[in-house]
Amino acid sequence: MSTDDAARLLIADDDPNLLAAYVLFFSAHGFDVRTARNGLDALAQYCAWHPAAALLDVEMPRLDGRAVARRIRCVADTPAPTLVAVTGLARDEDRNESLRSGFNHHFVKPVSMQVILAVLIGRDRH
Numbered sequence: 001m002s003t004d005d006a007a008r009l010l011i012a013d014d015d016p017n018l019l020a021a022y023v024l025f026f027s028a029h030g031f032d033v034r035t036a037r038n039g040l041d042a043l044a045q046y047c048a049w050h051p052a053a054a055l056l057d058v059e060m061p062r063l064d065g066r067a068v069a070r071r072i073r074c075v076a077d078t079p080a081p082t083l084v085a086v087t088g089l090a091r092d093e094d095r096n097e098s099l100r101s102g103f104n105h106h107f108v109k110p111v112s113m114q115v116i117l118a119v120l121i122g123r124d125r126h
Contacts, residue, residue, distance in 0.1 A: 007053065009033050009054070010033075010035070010042060011035050013057040014038060038060050039063025046072055056083065058098065066085075069085070069101045084107065084116060086116065
């Protein structure tokens with residue numbers, strides 16, 4: 001990924017420490033990052049900014065990440081954004097529900113940021 005054409009990345013998580021860590025990591029890897037601490041703010045940020053990807057916690061206040069993903073998919077942006085769920089929900093049915101909600105990927109916390117980075121960079125190669 002080229003830093004002169006930074007990919008827009010929306011990150012939403014209600015844990016302020018994790019959110020700060022995400023911002024430091026992904027900004028250092030050339031992403032233009034915006035954040036939200038709840039689902040409603042994440043959806044508003046998405047609709048105002050139309051990022052290439054969104055990293056969303058599933059269990060957030062005001063609107064959960066799956067509801068945000070479903071609403072983002074209704075926007076029908078082209079190309080469609082990459083949606084990544086990062087959650088504490090680890091059961092197979094949790095993963096399947098995330099994918100049915102519109103997420104491209106479902107990762108269980110704690111997940112290496114390098115793994116998430118690989119998925120986000122992989123999107124740019126297609």
